[in-house]
Structure formats: C-alpha cells, structure tokens
Amino acid sequence: MTALIDLRNIGQYVGQTVQVRGWVYDRTDKGKLQFIRLRDGSGQVQCVAFKKEMAEDQFEVARTLTQESSVIITGSVRADDRAPGIPGGYEIGIQTLHLGQMAQDYPITPKEHGVEFLMDNRHLWLRSTRQWAILRIRATIVKAMRDFMDEQGFLLVDTPIITPAAGEETTTLFALDYFGEPAYLAQTGQLYNEANMAAFGKVYCFGPTFRAEKSKTRRHLIEFWMLEPELAYCSLEDLMSLEEGLVCYIVQQVLAKNRPELALIERDVSKLEAITPGFYRISYDEAVDRLEQLAAATTDPEQQQLLKIERGDDFGSPHETALTEMFDKPVFVYHYPSRVKAFYMQPVAGNPERCRSVDLLAPEGYGEIIGGSERIYDHDVLVSKLQAQHLPVENYAWYLDLRRYGTVPHAGFGQGLERTVAWICGLPHVRETIPYARLLNRKYP
Numbered sequence: 001m002t003a004l005i006d007l008r009n010i011g012q013y014v015g016q017t018v019q020v021r022g023w024v025y026d027r028t029d030k031g032k033l034q035f036i037r038l039r040d041g042s043g044q045v046q047c048v049a050f051k052k053e054m055a056e057d058q059f060e061v062a063r064t065l066t067q068e069s070s071v072i073i074t075g076s077v078r079a080d081d082r083a084p085g086i087p088g089g090y091e092i093g094i095q096t097l098h099l100g101q102m103a104q105d106y107p108i109t110p111k112e113h114g115v116e117f118l119m120d121n122r123h124l125w126l127r128s129t130r131q132w133a134i135l136r137i138r139a140t141i142v143k144a145m146r147d148f149m150d151e152q153g154f155l156l157v158d159t160p161i162i163t164p165a166a167g168e169e170t171t172t173l174f175a176l177d178y179f180g181e182p183a184y185l186a187q188t189g190q191l192y193n194e195a196n197m198a199a200f201g202k203v204y205c206f207g208p209t210f211r212a213e214k215s216k217t218r219r220h221l222i223e224f225w226m227l228e229p230e231l232a233y234c235s236l237e238d239l240m241s242l243e244e245g246l247v248c249y250i251v252q253q254v255l256a257k258n259r260p261e262l263a264l265i266e267r268d269v270s271k272l273e274a275i276t277p278g279f280y281r282i283s284y285d286e287a288v289d290r291l292e293q294l295a296a297a298t299t300d301p302e303q304q305q306l307l308k309i310e311r312g313d314d315f316g317s318p319h320e321t322a323l324t325e326m327f328d329k330p331v332f333v334y335h336y337p338s339r340v341k342a343f344y345m346q347p348v349a350g351n352p353e354r355c356r357s358v359d360l361l362a363p364e365g366y367g368e369i370i371g372g373s374e375r376i377y378d379h380d381v382l383v384s385k386l387q388a389q390h391l392p393v394e395n396y397a398w399y400l401d402l403r404r405y406g407t408v409p410h411a412g413f414g415q416g417l418e419r420t421v422a423w424i425c426g427l428p429h430v431r432e433t434i435p436y437a438r439l440l441n442r443k444y445p
C-alpha cells in the first residue's frame with residue numbers, strides 16, 4: 001500500500017513507500033542522479049531520481065524538470081540527516097514520477113528580485129519558502145486570537161462592512177455609492193460591538209477593516225484585519241490585563257507551533273521568549289517626559305529633531321520607536337490627549353484634556369499594535385463630543401440609544417493583525433504579513 005502523505009508528517013513514514021503530490025522547488029543535476037526539492041504546500045523534501053531505479057522515460061522527465069513544474073512522485077522514505085527540507089532530515093528515493101505540467105520560465109528565480117517585482121508577482125511569490133513561513137505564522141496568530149477570546153467567554157458577533165457613518169477619523173473613510181446614498185467601508189467594528197456588548201456582555205469581532213490612509217509607511221495598509229473585543233463593566237486597567245494575557249498567549253502559541261517557520265525566517269526567538277506578563281504601563285505624560293529626557297541626552301541634532309514633541313500632540317513613528325527601545329517588553333501608554341483620539345473616548349475624571357485610552361506598543365521599534373479605551377457612556381457627553389467633532393449626530397441615533405437604555409461603563413480595543421504578524425516575525429514592513437496587500441500605490445494582484 002502506498003500512503004498519500006503531507007510532507008509535514010514525513011517523519012512517520014520512514015521505510016515506507018509513499019506518494020507526494022506537489023511542485024518542483026528546485027533541481028540539482030548530477031547526471032545519473034537528480035536531486036529534486038519537492039514542495040506540497042505543507043513542507044518540502046529532497047527526492048532523488050536515480051537512473052538505474054526508474055523507467056527510462058520517467059528519468060528523462062526528472063532530468064529536465066523545471067522550477068514549479070507539477071509532479072506526483074512515489075518512492076521510499078529514508079532518514080538522512082544531511083537532507084534539506086521542511087522538516088529536514090528525510091529523503092525520498094523516487095520509484096515513479098508523473099508529470100502534471102512542465103512549467104516554462106517561472107519568473108521568480110533563486111536570484112535576488114526587487115520588492116516591487118515580487119509584489120507584482122505576489123500570486124506566485126506566496127510559494128517561496130519565506131512567504132510561506134510568514135503566512136503560516138499569521139494563521140497561528142489568527143487561531144490563537146480566536147481561541148483566547150472563546151476560552152475567556154467572549155462571543156463572536158460579526159459586524160457589518162458597509163456602514164452609514166464613520167467609526168474613526170472621517171479623513172480616512174472609503175466612500176461608497178449605496179444605491180444613491182452615501183455609505184462607507186468599515187474602519188472598525190467597534191460601534192456595533194458596543195451594541196452587541198449590551199446584548200451579550202463580552203463580545204468580539206474579527207474581520208477586515210478599511211482606511212483610506214494617504215500614508216506610505218511600513219505600518220499602514222489600506223485593508224487590514226482587526227480583532228476587536230468589547231466588554232461591559234470594564235475599566236482601562238482591566239483592559240490592559242486582558243491585552244497582556246492575549247498577547248502572551250499569541251506569542252506562546254507561535255513559539256509552540258512555528259519553531260521551523262521562525263527558523264526559516266531567521267527570527268531571534270529569544271526576543272519572543274521574553275514576552276511574559278509584566279508589560280510596562282506608563283502614562284502619555286510620562287512618555288513625553290522620557291522622550292524629552294532622551295532628546296536632551298542626545299548629541300545628534302537629527303535625532304533630536306525626530307524626538308521633538310509638543311506635549312498634547314500625538315506620537316509619530318519615531319516617538320513610538322524610541323519609546324519601545326526603552327523597554328524589553330511591550331509597553332502600555334495610557335491617558336493620551338483627548339484631542340488626538342477618537343470621539344468616543346471617556347475623558348479622565350477631573351482632567352478632560354486627557355482620555356481613558358491605551359495603546360500597546362510592541363518592542364524592537366514596532367510601536368502600536370493595539371489601540372483601546374473606555375467609552376463615553378453618558379448620553380449628553382457623547383452628543384457634545386459628536387458635535388464638537390462636526391459628526392452628523394442623526395447618523396448616530398442608534399449608537400446614542402445605547403446610552404439611553406441601561407448604559408454601563410465599558411471598554412474595548414482593536415488589535416491589528418498585520419502589525420502583530422510583522423512584530424512577531426520581525427519583518428521590516430507589513431506588506432508581507434497579508435496574502436494580498438492593499439497599499440496606497442497597489443491593489444494588484
């Protein structure tokens with residue numbers, strides 16, 4: 001009996017005859033011996049075609065196989081420490097080889113290519129080992145997020161993608177023509193989460209969100225995925241503890257399931273192993289103090305310029321990067337100035353210039369991966385906040401209802417999936433963290 005196997009399980013089949021269906025990653029020609037690196041989507045293995053052990057016509061095919069040709073191979077599995085692969089250490093001695101298609105001129109070759117070229121060929125680039133590893137880690141992170149929420153008793157309640165009103169800054173809205181009426185792509189599920197919170201207590205949504213961001217940075221996507229929990233009777237301090245537990249769980253899951261992938265992308269895992277409870281918690285004003293001290297201590301005028309901050313202004317990337325470099329674990333920055341945050345954030349009691357918000361900054365320069373807050377739960381305060389920001393109050397009638405029928409203090413946050421993947425994988429840019437990135441200058445393929 002020949003077992004059809006997934007290469008990730010090849011270790012279970014040493015000494016047996018197996019069938020593998022996949023694609024040629026590369027081939028090394030040694031005359032009567034052909035070393036074919038085969039990938040099947042779940043792993044890679046070195047297959048050896050030996051002229052004497054195969055039908056002549058099949059060896060001829062093996063000898064001419066090109067990169068990304070599709071093949072079905074049967075052969076015997078041997079353990080061999082030197083054999084490359086994922087997992088490495090196994091080899092298949094080919095008995096039969098059936099060609100699906102001989103690929104011609106596959107554009108992505110082992111030589112170096114520019115990023116724009118690779119992004120133009122994203123539909124093929126996904127097959128490359130590094131991209132494959134990153135997207136497998138992404139899948140682990142998604143599952144970890146959902147498992148954590150489910151186990152903590154949160155109910156998954158989906159929120160709409162087409163919305164009649166802004167959930168965040170109006171400057172980043174994607175407008176649609178909804179049968180002659182204006183509508184927008186969701187920037188967040190939060191407002192609906194708040195309604196769902198009052199129905200179910202602890203809820204989350206997890207889906208794509210859209211921001212027409214005119215920024216071309218390594219942290220910004222136009223379409224990104226966000227995990228958004230919302231909890232009734234929750235304080236900012238409770239929220240930070242929840243975030244800390246979630247982030248530690250995600251990192252642990254990746255360490256438990258993706259060691260081979262982390263090795264393939266050469267991630268320094270000691271940085272991830274350091275992600276344990278006890279994240280730092282500092283206020284916005286303390287953060288500004290620290291940035292001012294750092295700027296005063298630098299002699300480099302360019303660095304000084306970058307670190308400059310007016311108390312009351314939002315942090316830019318250089319500020320966040322500098323802050324994260326002061327700590328070996330993620331750091332919470334809470335009580336931001338109200339004027340730089342969204343309309344729904346609860347003011348600090350006795351100091352309305354500051355709000356009950358918290359951002360979680362990931363270490364190693366990554367910066368904000370989570371943004372959250374306590375929500376304004378008083379009807380009149382919320383109305384005045386909407387008016388102050390020139391938002392059309394009538395579009396928020398349903399949202400205001402939540403403040404009329406049994407309002408409660410509540411809080412929630414949004415965790416950006418791609419920024420989390422970029423940090424955990426140690427990537428310089430978010431474009432490789434999502435299968436098909438939507439960027440300011442890219443919507444193809």
Ligand code: 4AD
Nearest residue numbers: 188190220221224228369370371372412413414416
């Ligand atoms: O801080 P943001 O804008 O918060 C909200 O949308 C809240 N309504 C969430 C909530 O409380 N339910 O976004 C939350 C997170 C950010 O910390 C970041 O990780 C990610 O979403 N994010 C982006 N990721 C990639 N590209 C963009 N353009 C992003 N904008 C936000």
Ligand code: MG
Nearest residue numbers: 359368370371
């Ligand atoms: Mg934010």
